[in-house]
Amino acid sequence: MWPRVVFDFEGRATVKECLREAGVYVLFRDDEPYYVGKTKNKLFNRIKAHATRTRGRYYHFWNYFSAFVVLNAKHRDEVEGVLIASMPTANSAAPKIKRIPLPKNVANLMQKIRRKNAMFDE
16 A cells, blocks of 8 residues: 555655556555546556546545556456455445356355355354
8 A cells, every 4th residue: 555645745756657557446545445447557657646626526534545557448348447446445336247147066066065064064
């Protein structure tokens, strides 16, 4: 987690260098995830926009961020989806990952195992 104020420092060049690729990012309010986003452009520019646009939707609601460089666009969607699914966020975004239904025989086997385990718990 990096503090939002890195966009106000002279050391901004180092941050800019680290975030020069596309990827996925998480904006935090203290230590709670607030927003998960992705960009096909430079992470630095996207997160800086969140940090400096006073009329931006999320401007007032975060103070830390994490960023993940993900070069492959397909993988960006997947990483974003995993992060959204694994962390409750204020934007309540839904993962953009294609759901793969369980094969019927696997679902039946799992149900059978759960029932069997429930009998032992009683």
